Amino acid sequence: MLRFAVLLISCLLIGDICLDAQPQFELSRNVYRLPYLAGTTVTVNNDHNTHDPLGRYDLKGSGFGGDCSTNYPIVAAAEGVIRRIVDNHNVHGPDCSSNCTDYNNYVWIEHANGEWTKYSHMKYHSTTIDAGLSVGDQVCAGTFLGYECDIGQASGPHLHFEVRHPNNPANIQISTAGGFMSDADHRIPVINTISKHYLSDGDSWTASGSTACTSTDIAVVLTTTISSSGIRVYMASGTVTTLAGIGFTFQNGSNGLFQAGGSITLSPGFTASAGSYFETRIGSCATTNMTGTCN
């Protein structure tokens, strides 16, 4: 059982000046894995700052494969329930001339803490037939969802991935054509097994199904300033500690998360400024469960 302690230092001022300084996107409350079969090399082609529209990700598998073949299985990023499936389209991006988003194949999963993930452009019938999934099915982190492809609005085979937090859970708004969610914030997925724990354009990581932390104890020993729109995430199975007098600072507009299985110690010299989103969490590095039936 996780004990979950949250310290959220957000805006201490009232009004537009402070709101403008806050990060455009918050880090996810849930811990996710890379949404590819373990062992796949995953390249980030667009991140929350470079994707059009912003807040979303384009990922691509490599290392052992062809295009739209069975080489890059897409998997659920955390435990949840399948809420939408469209996989009956078979128009490849390069062959599409108009209204291409109408041909997107996609899956939406609802997770813990009111967060949802979307997986798009997957191969024709690979979700309902190859993966045998239906709306309402419960999935675990790592459950096969379908194969990477280029169906719909896609310039080449890749996975479009996004984490959203609907503003009104009683009125989820997702368009049937394209699978676009409206009235929802974007969130930056916290990923357990990659060293910096978030995704940036140009990154290349190896997908893993591990639930273990990559670090045991982390001691922050360098003087560091995380400036506006910067992100720093530390996750450890044991402790995260800032040393006294080092001057570690999260400035306005930055995102920070320290998560540890044991304890987190913030020493004099550590500062999280008004307008930053900084949290500490006590918990494991496992992906976040929704009902706890997966592991």
Ligand SMILES: [Zn+2]
């Ligand atoms: Zn995309």
